[in-house]
Amino acid sequence: MVNSTFFGMRTISAHLKSHPSNLKHSNVKVALSLGGDSVGSGSAYFNPSSVDSWVSNAVSSLTHIIEQYGLDGIDIDYEHFKSDPETFAECIGKLITTLKQNGVISFASIAPFDDDQVQGHYLALWKSYGHVIDYVNFQFYAYDQGTTVSQFMNYFQTQSSNYNGGKVLASFSTDGSGGLSPENGFFTACGTLRSQQQLHGIFVWSADDSMSKGFRYEKQSQTLLASNHSIFTF
Incomplete structure (x- = not known):
């Protein structure tokens, strides 16, 4: 993903086509996880050029993927950062808020762990936008x-x-x-x-x-x- 445009959509599409949403049990909800530890042989960094452009691109890309495959939510799993905690909080908080307001997702979760840099970013997000986060997958x-x-x-x-x-x-x-x-x-x-x-x-x-x-x-x-x-x- 570059500035929240999800260039991995071909990989995502191939995986989702092999696990079609119409096979979901009525009690199952499926989330798309963003971030992760690595991309290829390198770390996956959260590195937006600006809050507004990142949110705009992310909303557009994710809305397309989520609606195409009938997904229910997103999980935030960024683990490496080239932005300050406040920028991370604004980008992710506005993304979740917009997707919920647009009726695209019904829930959102975050997946922090006990690392100083990681906690600094996720606690900043929680402080400003905890009210739109449904689960903390610690x-x-x-x-x-x-x-x-x-x-x-x-x-x-x-x-x-x-x-x-x-x-x-x-x-x-x-x-x-x-x-x-x-x-x-x-x-x-x-x-x-x-x-x-x-x-x-x-x-x-x-x-x-x-x-x-x-x-x-x-x-x-x-x-x-x-x-x-x-x-x-x-």
């Missing part, structure tokens, strides 16, 4: 491998305080990269959060790794959440 699996239940609970409370008033989701990875794993007590921690009425949903990374395991932990998450909360798999 990447708790970016913490050290071998995270304990008590450490996870402390991390969760810290981030819930940072994103005060937001629906912060518990998260784990199925690629063994880090954080509190299902084998080491993730669902025990979720049970505690549920008893405290703080379990707003579960965010799982990643679908590619989960597929080889038959989506075992996604199914366990669904059982835990029943029909009252959300599960996100990326």
Whole structure:
């Protein structure tokens, strides 16, 4: 993507054509994730030339993609920045606001993790536009491998305080990269959060790794959440 014109549309189109929206279950919502860690062999940077041009291009490109494929929302996952936090906040906040006002999306989420630069940008966004963000898909699996239940609970409370008033989701990875794993007590921690009425949903990374395991932990998450909360798999 260059200044929010999504030149990856051919790749996006090919993927979506192999997963047509008419196969969606009535209870499933599909989001398009923006950003990510890398493009090819390099980092994917958020680097707009101006707020107005970035928002205009992003609204146009995303509206086309979302309406063409019947998607429901967007997830903001920028992890590298060549802009200041205030510019990021204005670009993303105005994008989400405009797409919602135009009826293009029904929800928006953000996916920060515990890194000083990343948090600086996302907390600036939250401060100004938290009211238009539906979920905080916090990447708790970016913490050290071998995270304990008590450490996870402390991390969760810290981030819930940072994103005060937001629906912060518990998260784990199925690629063994880090954080509190299902084998080491993730669902025990979720049970505690549920008893405290703080379990707003579960965010799982990643679908590619989960597929080889038959989506075992996604199914366990669904059982835990029943029909009252959300599960996100990326």
